[in-house]
Amino acid sequence: MSQKIVSVKGMRDLLPGEIELWQHVEGLARELFGRYGYGELRTPMVEDTALFVRSVGEETDIVGKEMYTFDDKAGRSLSMRPEGTAPAARAYIEHSVATQEPLTRWFYMGPMFRYERMQTGRYRQFSQIGAEAYGSKDAAQDVEVMDMVARFLQALGLQDITLNLNSLGDEVCRPQYHAKLVEYLQAHKPELCEDCHRRLETNPLRVLDCKNPKCQAVAAQGPSVLDFLCEPCKAHFDDVQRKLTALEIRFVVNPRMVRGLDYYTRTVFEFVASHPALSTASTVSAGGRYDKLVKSLGGPDTPAVGFACGLDRLVLLLKESGKSFAQVPDLFIAAADPGSHDAAFALAGRLRHQGLRVDFDTRGGSLKSQMKRADKSGAHFTLVLGELERTSGQAKLKQMSNGQQWETSLEPAALIATVRTRKAESASGASSQG
RNA sequence: GCGGCCAUAGCUCAACUGGUCAGAGCGCCGGACUGUGACUCCGGAGGUUACCGGUUCGACCCCGGUUGGCCGCCCCA
Structure with a gap:
């Protein structure tokens, strides 16, 4: 077999049939985030490598080994974006948005790239939907963002989602906690697993969410970030919890939750789904x-808070729910004989011009094959156009779900009216039964 | 980056310990039903058994490599 070219490892095609799920999720996000006053931001998929090194953190896995980095023809080091927050911040600074709009709220959606091993809900090209709010240090801003995510997940019909909450402190209190934690972990080093010995050197906080039971036991007895928060951080964290409660958003404080990216301060959160299909990809949103x-x-000294949702994971859950978002034609037009092919095609065109969703088999073929095609298309109605209809100007409209037929005029406006009326009637009839 | 499992038609899968085993169902196309889909029946197309090499009289089956997939670890959305 000659080598056929297939999609690159970790990257996939989305065909009609599946894409509708994506469009549904994306549409919901646009509508909902817009309701909260967030405007859409689109940034390039490639950025100066330095942007991610400086923001995400040189020592993180993302920057250290997962970025698609290359030199362009002028020798610049560029990277495919591995996440959306840094590019958004870059755009915020580049366009001096702070001087125009002290409180700025943006959302974005699109592909991100990380070179890593494939697994359930994990791809090398994956999609995120996220939002960023710049300019407010009030806890209300943290809570607004979490509320938005919560509503978003709820609107998608996702069940069993838990909001985990924690505070990492700021530049005042975090170093103190960090020092105490390292001191404690060093003392218990013999009880830790091999991976954690390494983490102790690179990123001690990560020991806290190691899955090894022995490490967890050590971590559970260790110092908690929350005991080290300085007054302002503690007040902020309390305020966040109070405001979440006021909005009736349930959450669990998890003092051992950490982040993989270096830029986080104070509030961190994760929305975790318990659906088995997600396996180890249970974190559906984080920020x-x-x-x-x-x-x-x-840029200017600007407080900010944001989140990102893993779109691939949301779609996976939505797919599990079995809901269908397929778009089907209102009407299929079949030509009864080859001599009517042109007339049928012209009619289909006129109806489409006026907004009707119409399918027509441009290949022609036997009436039977066209009827099969109509059935397969999922069209609500089929209209057969032949010599009889062309001379009389009248045709039968067949409802595919039950075979019932109605006489209708071929005049576009009248035909469209008939289709819409019948469709509405059958829809209400179906819903009143269910 | 590490470890385990896997790879047969478009899809889901068969083929005893290597010897007519390259098949079924679904899907697709056509016919029965010469102006009406779904149900039923009949027929057809479609695979050098992922790729490369090796062992053997003989390999879908055994061995090695490559590529790809799944699962776990790491990490993350």
Whole structure:
């Protein structure tokens, strides 16, 4: 077999039949986020490599080994974006948005790229929907973002979602906690697993969410971030919880939850789904506050908070729910004989011009094959156009679900009216039965 | 990056310990039903058994490599 070219490992095609699920999720996000006052942002898929090194963190796995990095023809080091927060912050600074709009709210959606091993709900090209709010340090902003995610997941009909909440403190209190934690972990080093010995050197916080039972036992006895929060951070964290409660958003404080990216301060959160189909990909959305990021990238000192949802995982859950979002034609037009093919095609065109969803087999073929095609298309109605109809200007409209037929005029406006009326009637009839 | 499992038609899968085993169902196309789909019946197309090499008289089956997939670890959405 000559080598056929297939899609690159970890990247896939989305064909009609599946794409509708994606469109549904994306449409819901646009509508909902717009309702909260967020405007859509689109940034390039490729950025200066330095942007991610400086924001995400040089020592993180994402930057250290998962980025698609290459030199362009001028020798610039570019990287496919591995996440959306850094590009958004870059755009925020580049366009001096802060001077125009002190409180800025953006959302984005699109593909991200990370070179890693494939697994359930994990691809090398994956999609995220996220939002960022710049300019407010009030806990209300943290809660607005979490509320938005919660409503989003709820609107998708997803069940068994838990919101985990934690605070990582700020530049004042985090170093103190960090030092205490390292001291504690060093003392218990013999009880930790091999991986954690390494984590102790690279990122001690990660020991806290190691899945090894022995490590968990050690972590459970260790110092909690929450005991080390400075007054302002503690007040903020309390405020966040109070405001979440006021909005009736349930959450679980998890003092051992950490983040893989360096830029987070204070509030961090994760929405975790318990559906078995997700396996180890149960975190469906994650985010937090990053008050120092904008400044560290050369912008004005601007507090910010945001989140990202893994779209692939949401779609996976939606698929499991078995819901269908397929778009089917209102009407299929079949030509009874080859001599009517042109007339049928013209009629289909006129109806489409006026907004009707019409399918027609441009290949022609026997009436039977066209009827099969009509059935397969899922069209609500089929109209057979032949010599009789062309001379009389009248035709039969057949409802595919039950075979019932009605006489209708071929005049487009009248035909469309008939289709719409019959469709509405059958829809209400079906719903009143269910 | 590490470990385990796997790879047969478009899809889901068969083929005793290597010897007519390259098949079924679904899907697709056509016919029975010469102006009406679904149900039923009949027929047809479609695979050098992922790729490369090896062992053997003989390989879908055994061995090695490559590529790809699934699962776990790492990490993450």
